[in-house]
Amino acid sequence: DAGVTQSPTHLIKTRGQQVTLRCSPKSGHDTVSWYQQALGQGPQFIFQYYEEEERQRGNFPDRFSGHQFPNYSSELNVNALLLGDSALYLCASSNSYEQYFGPGTRLTVT
């Protein structure tokens, strides 16, 4: 049984560009959450998707948007990239209060 998978592993973008990150949840999980982890910090909650709707949102600007597909996979989109968006982006899936994390996507904005 595959766990949570994320793509790509690493990504380098330029300020002002847009990026899309992808996540496939663990089998049997219907909820996907996204977190941003800046260097040396704990993960910060971006938003959570359940039944293809955004269920919860953290304190992130509208430049951060997402989507969940009928197969429960999810995308995170970030527009107008800033240098401060450089971070490890983690996806987690769940069907209860336990969340299981993917390996993350390392985004570098130059």
Add this chain to the structure above:
Amino acid sequence: AQSVTQPDIHITVSEGASLELRCNYSYGATPYLFWYVQSPGQGLQLLLKYFSGDTLVQGIKGFEAEFKRSQSSFNLRKPSVHWSDAAEYFCAVVPVMEYGNKLVFGAGTILRVKS
């Protein structure tokens, strides 16, 4: 303000010694409590969780944690540390009074193991 606090940024222990990592939370209602471990450049692995019941919970890799309501704490312990335990440890909570199950993390504690 609602928060999760891990007072120790770094901890160094000798291999074979015991370990305790501290975690305190500040929420009106006791949240669901978790400990995760992260190796460098990797995702997070769930070590253990507490929802209710027995206040001493066992997890993977020989870790345990004790919930103390009076102290709003959920400290992680291990009787004998192995070199492979060197990693960053995060305490996290799910606030129970909110819709959804977002995790709120502490800042983390980096564990170094010396031989």
